[in-house]
Amino acid sequence: MGSVWSLFGYGNHGRTDDPDPVTGLTSRDRYHVKTSWAGVMKNPTENGVALLILLFEKYPTAKEVFPFRDIPNSELAKNARVKVHANAVVYAIASIVDAIDNVDLLVPMLEKVGTSHGPRKVSEEQFLQLKETIVELFSKFMKKEEVEAWKKALDVVMSVINKALKTYLDGH
Numbered sequence: 732m733g734s735v736w737s738l739f740g741y742g743n744h745g746r747t748d749d750p751d752p753v754t755g756l757t758s759r760d761r762y763h764v765k766t767s768w769a770g771v772m773k774n775p776t777e778n779g780v781a782l783l784i785l786l787f788e789k790y791p792t793a794k795e796v797f798p799f800r801d802i803p804n805s806e807l808a809k810n811a812r813v814k815v816h817a818n819a820v821v822y823a824i825a826s827i828v829d830a831i832d833n834v835d836l837l838v839p840m841l842e843k844v845g846t847s848h849g850p851r852k853v854s855e856e857q858f859l860q861l862k863e864t865i866v867e868l869f870s871k872f873m874k875k876e877e878v879e880a881w882k883k884a885l886d887v888v889m890s891v892i893n894k895a896l897k898t899y900l901d902g903h
């Protein structure tokens with residue numbers, strides 16, 4: 732972020748002409764992801780539960796891989812195990828957001844998510860369903876440019892995860 736950009740009022744929003752060579756995300760994309768995520772983290776558990784419930788409403792088959800598959804959607808929000816899991820997912824996404832400026836850390840972190848979900852019978856399609864669900868949820872309270880940055884970031888996130896998942900599945 733150079734001073735010239737600051738003079739034009741872009742100082743805090745990042746540049747649009749500096750895509751990271753690995754992720755393709757500009758500093759402005761990363762700025763929007765990081766600042767909007769801070770809003771999600773004000774209520775991590777509630778937002779995580781809302782994300783899981785929306786995922787199951789949109790894609791009922793996604794629920795089948797979870798240990799709480801037999802609990803009706805209307806009762807998920809008060810279930811302790813669901814809350815623990817929702818919290819774990821939100822904090823995992825927080826680590827991903829924290830590493831967004833550091834691809835050397837980001838890529839192996841995402842690969843680990845892909846590999847660790849292989850034995851849980853999670854499919855590549857389900858990661859893409861989660862992406863659609865995150866975008867839908869965030870569209871309810873984020874600005875348009877923030878949602879666009881998330882779409883771009885999630886494309887990268889899910890493609891790295893899915894590549895690692897495919898490698899895992901090919902070997903098992």
Ligand code: HEM
Binds near residue numbers: 796798847857
């Ligand atoms: C960015 C995407 C995702 C992240 C960051 C993520 C993160 C996590 C974390 C942190 C855990 C618990 C810790 C662990 O055991 O590794 C977990 C468990 C799990 N995840 Fe994911 N996950 C993602 C996507 C998905 C998707 C798309 C599904 C299926 C639709 C899924 C299904 C599961 C299941 C079934 C468990 C085990 C739950 C349990 O035994 O209580 N995850 N995930």
